[in-house]
C-alpha cells in the first residue's frame with residue numbers, strides 16, 4: 111500500500127497506522143486503547159513505529175487485532191521519515207559523564223541518574239502523579255512521622271532476613287523479572303506489561319527464585335477480563351492482584367502537559383476532551399477500566415480465577431472500612447496503595463492506612479496478608495512497615511528508574527542497596543530476625559495524632575461499612 115493512501119485514513123471514522131513496515135486498520139480498537147483514544151489518533155494515517163514498539167509486547171497486534179485488519183506491507187519508498195521526538199535520549203549526566211553503578215548509594219541516587227538518562231516523555235510518564243501532587247509527596251513524608259525505638263547490647267552479628275512473603279510490586283519489564291527471580295523476590299506483572307507475559311514467565315523457572323504474580327486491571331468487557339485471567343492461569347501465576355483504585359484515571363498533569371505540548375509543537379493540537387466525561391460509555395469514565403467495578407465483580411473474578419490457582423488480592427485499599435470488608439469477603443490479602451499518588455490526590459499514604467487498620471480493626475492483620483506500597487525508598491521505610499504488621503512492601507518507580515539507569519544491573523543494585531539498608535537498620539535496632547519486628551520497635555505517636563478518632567458514625571445515619 112502507498113503511504114499516501116494510508117494518510118487518507120487519519121480520523122476516528124477510519125484510522126490506519128504503519129508499524130514496522132506494515133499497515134493496520136485500528137479504527138475498531140481506538141476506544142479500547144489503555145492510553146486513551148488520543149494515543150492512537152495522534153498517529154492516524156502515519157508511521158507509528160517509534161511510538162508503538164518501545165511500549166507494546168511484540169505479539170500485541172497478533173493478539174488484539176483481527177487478521178482482516180492487517181492490511182499488508184507499505185511501499186517503503188512512499189514513507190516519509192518521521193522526525194525524532196525531541197529529547198528522546200539525554201546524556202547520562204549533565205556533564206555527559208556516566209555515573210558508575212558503584213557510585214550510586216541509595217534509590218534516590220539511582221533516580222537522579224535515571225532522570226538524566228531517560229527521555230522527557232518517559233520521565234513525564236514515570237514521575238507524574240495526580241493533580242497537585244499531594245498524595246505523591248505525602249507518600250514519602252509520612253514515613254518520617256514514625257521513629258524507631260532501638261534496643262542495645264544485643265548480639266546482632268547474624269541477622270535473618272528471610273520472611274515468607276507472597277507479593278511485592280515492582281512494575282513490569284523483562285529486566286525487572288530477571289532481577290526479581292535472581293534475588294528471590296515476588297514480581298507482579300502489570301496487565302499492560304510492555305513485555306508479553308508469556309516471555310516473563312520463563313524467568314521464574316524451577317532453578318530460579320522469586321515468583322510471578324499477575325496484576326489485573328478489570329476491563330469493561332467481561333470476556334476481556336476472562337481472557338486476561340486465563341492468561342494468568344495458563345502461565346501459572348502464583349496470585350491474582352486486582353487493582354481497584356482506577357475506576358477513572360487520575361489526572362497526571364505532567365504527563366498530559368508533555369503530550370499536549372508535543373502535539374502543539376508538531377502543529378496538531380489535541381482534541382479538548384480531557385476534563386469532560388462525555389466519552390463515557392458502557393460504564394467507563396476517563397480511561398478504559400471498568401467504572402462499575404464492585405464487590406459482586408470481585409466475587410465473580412475470584413470464582414473465575416479458582417481457589418486452587420492461588421490467592422486473589424485487591425490492590426488499592428485506602429481505608430480501614432474497606433480492609434474489613436475485604437476480610438469479610440474472604441479475600442486472602444489486601445494491598446494498601448494509592449497507586450503511587452497517581453489516582454486520588456489527598457489520598458492517605460499506605461502507612462497511614464496501615465496504622466488506621468491497626469487502630470480500628472487489628473483483626474485484619476491477624477487474618478489477612480497485608481501488603482503496601484507508595485514512597486518506599488529506604489530500608490528504614492521497609493522496617494517500619496514490617497513493625498506495623500505489613501506482610502511485605504512493594505516498590506514502583508524506584509525499579510523503573512533502576513532499569514532506566516542501568517538495566518538489570520540497576521535492578522540488582524537497587525535490591526542490594528535496599529537489602530543492606532534493611533540489615534543495617536535491624537542491627538542498629540538490636541533485632542536479629544526480621545520476623546521479630548513488631549510494634550515495640552516503633553513510635554507512631556506523631557502519625558497516630560493525624561488518624562480519625564473513630565470511624566464516622568451518625569445517630570440518624572449509622573455508619574455503613
Ligand SMILES: Cc1cc2nc3c(=O)[nH]c(=O)nc-3n(C[C@H](O)[C@H](O)[C@H](O)COP(=O)(O)O)c2cc1C
Nearest residue numbers: 235236300353447449450483484485486505506507
Ligand atoms: C509509571 C507507573 C506505571 C504504573 N502502572 C501500574 C499498573 O499497570 N498497575 C498497577 O496496579 N499499578 C501501577 N502503578 C502503581 C504501582 O503499582 C505502585 O502502586 C506505585 O508505583 C507505588 O508507589 P512508588 O512508585 O512510590 O513506589 C504504576 C506506577 C507508575 C509510577
